[in-house]
Amino acid sequence: MQAEVDSLRLETSILTILTGEGMTGKSRLDDWTACGGKENGTFSWKVKQQLPDETDKAARMRQEHAFERCMIRSGYRYTGNCSSAYMKVSPLCDAP
Secondary structure, three states: OOOHHHHHHHHHHHHHHHHOOOHHHHHHHHHHHHHOOOOOOOOOOHHHHOOOOOOOOHHHHHHHHHHHHHHHHHEEEEEEOOOOOOOOOOOOHHOO
16 A cells, blocks of 8 residues: 555656756656656556556556656656655666
8 A cells, every 4th residue: 555655656746856957847848758757747557568467566666667767867866755665666766
């Protein structure tokens, strides 16, 4: 349950705490959508991209982590809290 709460928190707040040198709100949203985020600033996993025999949780985590890695490759860094168990395994918090 806590992972779901953390995931919802990630979906609703991450756009505002990703920073990058010289990046504007518009460029951040453009990069966000290019990496698979929604235009309204949220991210949702895509059921159609779930692999055979993959659990919903595993598919969601895989897609979230791929999204996070894309944002990192685009030059962003996460400035939020990395203390929860959920965030400690996130690429945003330097997990592989």
